[in-house]
Amino acid sequence: MAHSWRKLLLGDFTLKRFIRSFLFIYTCFAVYVYIFSDSMIFLPPESSYEDSPEILKLLTPDQEYISALHLPHRDATYTLLYIHGNAEDLGDIRPLLDQLHTLNVNIFAYDYRGYGTSEGRPSERNAYVDVKTAYQYLRDTLNVPAENIIVFGRSVGGGSALYLAVHKPVGGIILESTFTQAFRVVVPFPLLPFDKFRNLDRIKRVSAPVLIIHGTADETIPIAHGKKLFEAAPEPKLAFWVEGATHNDVPWVDWDAYQNKLQKFVDLLESERNSLYLETGLSQSSR
Structure with missing residues (x-):
């Protein structure tokens, strides 16, 4: 009797039926992820601040305002374009x-759409538009030379940082606790024919020096992601594996070592710049 009911409800098992059912389920799953992946990736909290004269409003090309913060330093050469997690x-x-500001750099940070007091809704596409909006504000309004911009992406912010570094000239790139691509954080193999924030592909195409920072005890985005990004990055590059650090405490586990590594990276940028100037001068003098 039970067999008869199972046959009536499910039909006879065949390989063709199994493959058809599998493809149907997989297609439904893929469509669902494609439509809702942005809302699964971006989780804006309730705003922790209110607008004030200190908060800048940057207008995106599609006419939405995102909030930003600029902390200038009178002795700074470089500006850190910080993209949070x-x-x-x-x-x-x-x-x-404020702590990074003590390292003699200008600080410029912004909120994605839907975060803090920024308007709109967050998505991968909007994240790319937002970072280019912040970059253009630095270049056009604050008159920061491209070679003086260090783009710093933490966690999901690393995707925006690498997108910017591929499409715009920057002086340096810092990635902290960043994934190779979004879906690989959940499944370590290509389950779907598409993904979000293809950082591993993009880092191969950057031309500025790179610093990769990752905590060895990160359970949210395992350190294997950081090491793969470091392996794929072209020279010159530096790595800083923070022993015992998890996903959200990397700077605070050993601040002295953290700031020393950032200073070493700035020294690398200066060395690369001096080498470029020397090569350019020699090239011009030989004409």
Whole structure:
């Protein structure tokens, strides 16, 4: 009797039926992920701050305002374009920005759409538009030379940082706790024919020096992601594997070592710049 009911409800098992059912389920799954993946990746918290005269408003090309913060330093050569991680906003990261400011760099940070007091909804596409909006503000309004911009992406912010570095000239790239591509954080093999934030592909195409930072105890984005990004990055590059650090405490586990590594990276940028100037001067003098 039970067999008869199972046959009536499910039909006879055949390989063709199995393959057809599998393809149907897989297609439904792929369509669902494609439509809702942005809402699964971006998790904006309730704003931790309110607008004030300190908060800048940058207008995106599609007419939405995103919030930004500029902390100038009178002795700075470089400007750190800081792109924060998920589930945090400018108010949450302000203590870190203040600490980074002590390293004699200008700080410029912004909130993705839907984060903090920024308008709109976050998505991968909008994240790319937002970072280019912040970059153009640095170049056009603050008159920061491209070679003086160090783009710093943390976690999901690394995707925006690498996108910018591929499409615009920058002086250097810092990636902290960043994944190779979004879906690989959940499944370590290509389950779908598409993905979000293809960082591993993009890092191979950058032309600026790279610093990769990752905590050895990161359970959110395992350190294997950081090591793969470092292996794929062209020279010159530096790595900093922070022993015992998890996903959200990398700078605070050993601040002295952290700032020393950032300073070493700035020294690398200066060395590369001096070498370029020397090569350019020799080339011109030989004409």
